[in-house]
Amino acid sequence: MSELILQAKHINKSFHDPVTVKVLTDINFTINKGEFVSVTGKSGCGKSTLLYILSTMDTDYEGELLIDNEMMTGKKEAGLASIRNEKIGFVFQFHYLLNEFNVLKNVMLPGLKLNKLTAAELEHRAMEKLKMLDIEKLALKKANLISGGEKQRVAIARALINDPHIIMGDEPTGNLDKKNSDLVFDIFKRLVEEYNQTMLIVTHDQSFAERTQRTIEMEDGKIISK
Amino acid sequence: MNARLIISIAKSLLLARWRQTLIAAIGVTFSITMFITLLSFMAGLNDLLDGLILNRTPHIRLFNEVKPNSRQPVNESPEYKNTYNFISSIKSGASRQEIYNSGPIMQALKQDSRVLGYSPKLTAQVFFNDGAVDITGVVNGIEVIAESKLFHFSDYVTEGVAIDISKIPNSIILGKGLAEKLLADMGDIVQVTTVKGERFSLKVVGYFQSGIQDFDKVQSYASINTVQKIMGKPGNYITDIQVRLKDMEIAPALAKEYTALFGADAEDIQTANSQFETGSSIRTLISYAVGITLLIVAGFGIYNILNMMIYEKMDSIAILKATGFSGKDVKRIFLFIALSIGLFGGAVGLLLGFGLSAIIDQVPFNTASLPTIKTYPVNYNPVFYAIGIIFSLITTWFAGWFPARKASKIDPVVIIRGK
Numbered sequence: 001m002s003e004l005i006l007q008a009k010h011i012n013k014s015f016h017d018p019v020t021v022k023v024l025t026d027i028n029f030t031i032n033k034g035e036f037v038s039v040t041g042k043s044g045c046g047k048s049t050l051l052y053i054l055s056t057m058d059t060d061y062e063g064e065l066l067i068d069n070e071m072m073t074g075k076k077e078a079g080l081a082s083i084r085n086e087k088i089g090f091v092f093q094f095h096y097l098l099n100e101f102n103v104l105k106n107v108m109l110p111g112l113k114l115n116k117l118t119a120a121e122l123e124h125r126a127m128e129k130l131k132m133l134d135i136e137k138l139a140l141k142k143a144n145l146i147s148g149g150e151k152q153r154v155a156i157a158r159a160l161i162n163d164p165h166i167i168m169g170d171e172p173t174g175n176l177d178k179k180n181s182d183l184v185f186d187i188f189k190r191l192v193e194e195y196n197q198t199m200l201i202v203t204h205d206q207s208f209a210e211r212t213q214r215t216i217e218m219e220d221g222k223i224i225s226k
Numbered sequence: 227m228n229a230r231l232i233i234s235i236a237k238s239l240l241l242a243r244w245r246q247t248l249i250a251a252i253g254v255t256f257s258i259t260m261f262i263t264l265l266s267f268m269a270g271l272n273d274l275l276d277g278l279i280l281n282r283t284p285h286i287r288l289f290n291e292v293k294p295n296s297r298q299p300v301n302e303s304p305e306y307k308n309t310y311n312f313i314s315s316i317k318s319g320a321s322r323q324e325i326y327n328s329g330p331i332m333q334a335l336k337q338d339s340r341v342l343g344y345s346p347k348l349t350a351q352v353f354f355n356d357g358a359v360d361i362t363g364v365v366n367g368i369e370v371i372a373e374s375k376l377f378h379f380s381d382y383v384t385e386g387v388a389i390d391i392s393k394i395p396n397s398i399i400l401g402k403g404l405a406e407k408l409l410a411d412m413g414d415i416v417q418v419t420t421v422k423g424e425r426f427s428l429k430v431v432g433y434f435q436s437g438i439q440d441f442d443k444v445q446s447y448a449s450i451n452t453v454q455k456i457m458g459k460p461g462n463y464i465t466d467i468q469v470r471l472k473d474m475e476i477a478p479a480l481a482k483e484y485t486a487l488f489g490a491d492a493e494d495i496q497t498a499n500s501q502f503e504t505g506s507s508i509r510t511l512i513s514y515a516v517g518i519t520l521l522i523v524a525g526f527g528i529y530n531i532l533n534m535m536i537y538e539k540m541d542s543i544a545i546l547k548a549t550g551f552s553g554k555d556v557k558r559i560f561l562f563i564a565l566s567i568g569l570f571g572g573a574v575g576l577l578l579g580f581g582l583s584a585i586i587d588q589v590p591f592n593t594a595s596l597p598t599i600k601t602y603p604v605n606y607n608p609v610f611y612a613i614g615i616i617f618s619l620i621t622t623w624f625a626g627w628f629p630a631r632k633a634s635k636i637d638p639v640v641i642i643r644g645k
Contacts, residue, residue, distance in 0.1 A: 038423040048643060055548075057547075057638050078552040078553070078554060081547065081552035081553075084548065084549065085551070090549065092642055096541055096642070097545075098239035099242070100239065100241070100242045101238060109231075109549065110550055113228070113555075114230060152400075222439070
């Protein structure tokens with residue numbers, strides 16, 4: 001378990017509007033393959049800001065970021081987009097499903113963009129992921145006609161479709177009740193244990209964090225324990 | 227594959243907001259319809275007005291102008307060869323108006339591949355005698371068949387049959403205005419007196435209406451033989467040869483060539499009627515300006531609707547970008563939406579424009595000055611349709627480009643964190 005998936009080296013970030021405020025100070029850590037990591041901390045400690053830098057969507061920072069031993073810092077927008085497409089899966093607090101499509105098409109969308117499999121193969125794979133998450137019967141329903149917990153599971157299936165190196169979550173259980181939260185946690189746990197999937201989850205839910213293998217705790221833009 | 231994905235996303239966004247999309251498309255349809263109709267109608271009108279002149283004007287007219295001889299004896303004399311001679315008060319010689327060697331000239335014209343056809347003509351100044359009053363007029367001697375074929379003569383004969391002047395001896399077709407002045411009905415006999423004082427009786431077999439009132443008050447037509455008889459000239463006496471070319475544009479050059487070749491004066495249509503093109507081009511310019519204005523207005527409609535769509539679909543754009551769609555992909559999606567509105571709206575506009583022009587083409591339009599026109603003139607030039615669809619695509623592309631660029635610049639972090 002020494003294969004490095006993600007390395008953050010001396011990451012600093014400041015917001016400049018309206019006055020310069022330093023939000024992240026000298027963040028250093030690494031994540032190995034198959035690790036289930038949670039990032040916790042109080043609201044406003046910079047944990048989400050850190051996640052968006054690690055996700056390559058935010059490029060306005062100092063320091064270096066490597067994913068799969070490849071330097072992300074300084075890459076162009078289109079290049080980062082294709083890295084996100086292939087190597088990173090996302091689960092957000094809100095599900096962000098496209099209402100115009102059915103569940104199956106929503107799950108397939110990043111795969112269609114990657115364009116490595118034919119549509120038929122991709123559909124098969126999407127059905128597998130839905131089956132794994134026990135929602136295969138929803139496949140042909142419109143995305144806006146299913147429940148909140150189901151939507152979040154569809155979002156997880158979408159994150160998995162390209163077999164990413166790492167799944168990043170920003171408060172994935174934030175909008176869910178206890179029952180659905182536990183369900184999502186169990187899914188994550190199963191993904192780590194059965195499929196050796198790497199996870200990096202930002203959460204302020206202490207009970208969630210305690211159950212992960214490793215917790216990175218943050219305060220005032222600094223890591224206080226990892 | 228990637229293009230297909232982008233198209234399928236664009237399609238679903240379009241259909242999700244199909245009412246707004248439809249309204250945007252109707253905007254384009256309306257402007258293209260008006261653009262096509264306006265241009266077709268305006269071009270039809272231009273053709274009509276140009277036709278008033280062009281149909282009856284020869285591209286090149288060969289004739290002998292009455293003018294002083296350019297070769298004066300003093301210049302020919304070897305004694306004064308090296309001096310500059312001032313000659314004052316030269317008078318025009320008693321030169322004939324007849325075209326010399328008209329027969330061989332017509333033979334040569336017949337063989338010239340640039341010439342569509344020619345028609346000989348001679349004109350005689352006469353007085354029409356109406357009781358005690360003499361009315362000045364002109365009798366044109368023409369070859370009816372050639373004149374009708376090349377200059378649409380028979381179209382302008384409103385009563386009677388044009389060919390009768392060559393069939394019935396000593397017959398005449400009077401201009402409508404002239405006939406009214408003479409109170410001459412069909413079948414009446416009118417008296418004419420030539421400049422030299424000889425009198426003739428001619429039978430009225432038709433009326434002629436050119437669309438130009440002043441012209442109709444003095445002009446009349448008879449066969450060449452009749453006019454030769456009135457003037458007391460032999461059968462080869464011709465004062466004009468009217469030439470119609472296959473390509474009007476070469477008329478000035480050819481006129482020069484003929485002047486040198488035939489030793490007669492040659493006048494081309496561009497020199498004779500330089501004003502008519504100005505009117506046409508200004509009318510065309512106005513129609514284009516109105517059409518393009520309409521399209522730009524439609525473009526703003528598309529711009530608005532795409533902007534709205536982008537605000538509504540912020541979340542979708544954010545997740546597309548988060549899951550690996552680049553800014554370029556997002557831009558393509560919205561450009562595709564704009565272009566499909568332009569293409570669909572434009573294509574329907576072409577059809578409606580064609581329909582509307584066809585309806586205008588059926589609307590009755592009767593005017594005394596244009597006897598041949600029964601309905602509004604419409605020109606169905608396919609070039610207008612090509613320009614219409616190209617313009618609609620260009621405008622919608624620009625209207626889509628700005629919102630699409632905005633969509634491509636959306637920062638997913640801002641949207642996702644804002645939730």
